[in-house]
Structure formats: C-alpha cells, structure tokens
Amino acid sequence: MVQEQSQTALLNDGFGDIPPLREEDDQINRDWVDQLVDLIATDDSDEVKAFMMPLHAADVGDVLEVLSANDRMGLIRLLGDEFDYSALTEIDDGIRLDLMDELPNADIARGVQELDSDDAVYILEDIAGPDQAEILAALPTFERLALRRSLDFPDETAGRRMQTDFIAIPPFWTVGQTIDYMREAEDLPDDFYQIYVVDPTYNLLGTLALDRMLRAKRPDRIESIMNNNVIDVPAEEDQEEAARLFERYDLVELAVVDDSNRMVGVLTIDDIVDVIQEEANEDIKRLAGVGDEEVSDNVWDALRSRVTWLMVNLVTAVLASMVIGLFDATISQMVALAVLMPIVASMGGNAGTQAMTVTVRALSTKELDRFNIRRLITREVLVGALNGVIFALIIGLVATVWFASPLLGGVIGVAMVINMFAAGVSGILIPIALDRMNIDPAVASTAFVTTVTDVVGFFAFLWLAGLAFGLL
DSSP, X not given: OOOOOOHHHHHTTTOOSOOOSBOTTSOBOHHHHHHHHHHHHXXXXXXXXXXXXXXXXXXXXXXXXXXXXXXXXXXXXXXXXXXXXXXXXXXXXXXXXXXXXXXXXXXXXXXXXXXXXXXXHHHHXXXXXXXXXXXXXXXOHHHHHHHHHHHHSOXXXXXXXXXXXXXXXXXXXXXXXXXXXXXXXXXXXXXXXXXXXXXXXXXXXXXXEHHHHHXXXXXXXXXXXXXXXXXXXXXXXXXXXXXXXXXXXXXXXXXXXXXXSBEEEEEEHHHXXXXXXXXXHHHHHHHTTOTTOOTTOOHHHHHHHHHHHHHHHHHHHHHHHHHXXXXXXXXXXXXXXXXXXXXXXXXXXXXXHHHHXXXXXXXXXXXXXXXXXXXXXXXXXXXXXXXXXXXXXHHHHHHHHHHTOHHHHHHHHHHHHHHHHHHHHHHHHHHHHXXXXXOXXXXXXXXXXXXXXXXXXXXXXXXXXXXXXTOO
C-alpha cells in the first residue's frame, strides 16, 4: 500500500536531489514527473516503489492523470501489490475507466479487497456487468455480499455512498465491555468517529461519540450515556439530501438504514465532501449546457455533450432573429437602431442569468420553499426594475450624446427598463416552473431565459423606436 510520509524522507534515501512532487502553486512538478517516467522506462520495480513510497493515494492519483496511458499502466504494473487502488477514486472518470479496461480482473479484485467498502463500490460501479461479476466472485463471501448489496442501490444514493463497516453494540453493554471488544476485535473499520447502539434486529437506538465514551466510567451502561436523538438517512435517499443533513446538523458520520429501518451502513464526512463537490460541479456544467463532460473526454464525447443545447440555442436565436425581421424596414431607415439593439438584449441576458443562477442554486440546496418563495420573487422583480432604471439613465445619456438624438436616448432607456424587468421575472419564474414540472432547471433554464430577454429586448426597442420616429 502507498504510505503517507514526508517527501523529505525520500531526499535522504539515496536518490540525491530529487525535486518535490509539487511546485509552490500546487501544480505537479514537471522535473519530478520526468524522473518518474525515466524510472518507469528502466522497468526497475524496486526503484519505482522507492520513488513513489512517500506519496499519499491522492497524490498518486494526480500523478496518474499527468502520465501518458502507457506510463500509467507501466507504473501500476511496477508497483504491483504496493499500488493503492484508492488512488483510482481520486482521478478523472475517463482515465479510471480506461485503466479498468486495461487492468486484469484478478488484479482489480485484489486491489478492491484492501479498500473501504465505499471506495470499492465507487470503483466497481462503472465496470461492465460480466467483468464486475468476475471481480466480485474472486472476493471473500462476506465482502462480496456487502458490495453487491451496496451496488444494488440506485446510483447517487446514500446506499451507494455508504461504508458497510461500522461498530454496532447492544444498549446493555458497559463502557468497559465496549472498550475491551474494540481492543480484541480484528475486523473493525480503520477509521470511525462514533459507535452505534442497536437492538437484536439492528434497528438503530442511539449513537455514542468516542469522546463521550472515553470520559465515562467503565461500569457505566451504554444506554445511560448514548445519544437518543437519532439522525439517520434512508439508503435510497439521494446523496445530495444526505449532504444537506451533514450541513444542517454539523455531522461527521451518519447512519444509513434500509426500508425496514435496519442499519446497513454509515456515511462519513470525507465521502460527503466529495458529494458536495460533485453536485456543485454538476450544476455548474449543466448551467453551461455541457452535461457530464470531463477534462479527459475526447473530441467526440465533448462534442456530443454540448451539441444538444447548442441546437436548442440555435432555435431560440432563430426566434429572436424572426422578431428582428419584423422590423427590417424600420432598421433599414435608421441604422442607429442596429447599432444599439444588441446592448438592450445583452444587458437583459446578463441580468436574467444573474437571477436564474441565484434561483437554480436556491432550488438545488432546498433553500427556496413556500415560506420564502414570494419574498424572493418580489426581490428579483424589484432588482430587475431598479437595474433597468439605473442603466436606462446611463445608456439613454450615451445614446443621446452619441447620435445627437434625445428621443432615441429616451426610446432605448424605456426599452432597457422593460427588458431588465422581464429578465428579473423570467430569471426566477422559469427555473421554478421547470422544477415544478420535474425538469432539471440547471439544464433547461438558460435557453429559455435567454430567449425571453432577446425577444422582449429586441421587440420593445424596435417597436418603441418605430412608434417614436413614425417608422412603422
């Protein structure tokens, strides 16, 4: 297994002046990587193991990402039994899948056997059915059954994320019995933060934090010092909901229960940090219309993830162009309109995106409910209107000076107020409406909000100009 040691230990171990893994800006040091590549080329397993020995599994993951495909496999092969498969949970999904295709199933089975169950599930869930079955068949019976049960839960649920190793004790034990049990048992989790108190059917009765147990006397019964205020999460609950429980109650560990309220696993804070990051990244990507695209994706995959919503944007752009086409005669008589109208649409689009982003994030984090939704709608509408007034005065003055036409400045100012108001309304109501229809607002909102601001902006400006200058 890869050990967690100081990089300085390597410098005094016969390798001379080896550069650090990372530079000051936390980027992988190219000289370090070049030395590793040279060692891989020598095919000397002992040299490579000694070179990699100081690195944490997360750092090994970073190293795998910067190596070429051939060097990645060469590094894993040379590390052999000392390669920590938890490093595969730290790398890009595309790279991990490529490695899984290259690695023999027997090696994967050996590697995941050493992992916590949550990390093992994370690696196995993306492996195709026959290969996954072969890997599971190579594991000891108890581990195989535990992993299969976790894999049976839907993707992105608490059951998929949970660790099946935990300490459960009956309420009638004493503190002394519990401590003796933990000293003697050989199959305890590597890391744990609290003990779970259960009845004979594994229904959760309470929890006991380690600090509280260590402060108690040996004769004290567990039921007298345990925390009866039980917080748990159903195994089929979405992982994002589980993350909200951690945030709301400041948890470090959380019990996972099945449909019959039996405890089946635990979620730990290190997994929830990953969930929070994944969900945030997912929302950001969906707002931009790039789906689940990863940095390591090839050209075809990147194209496929983007083309759908670009096509939707094309349709909405055509709709906006049709609005402009209604006033082609007006524009041809007054060229200044063609110069100024993108300003109205652009300002409205940006304002709508601001309101939409706030709304989508509030919906995602469940901060928007029936108690504050009216207040947020009122706020965004007022912000849109006030922004419209502010920028109407600015652009109205600019247009007046630019084209020596106070009337034109007034027209674009009024159009700006109308479009900024529409931007605020659409920026909050469209995501809410999509959410009510069970359509992901992070994915679909941008195209609709942009359409509204473009159509309203162009129509308001050109129609008002036509009326004001008698061009209709």
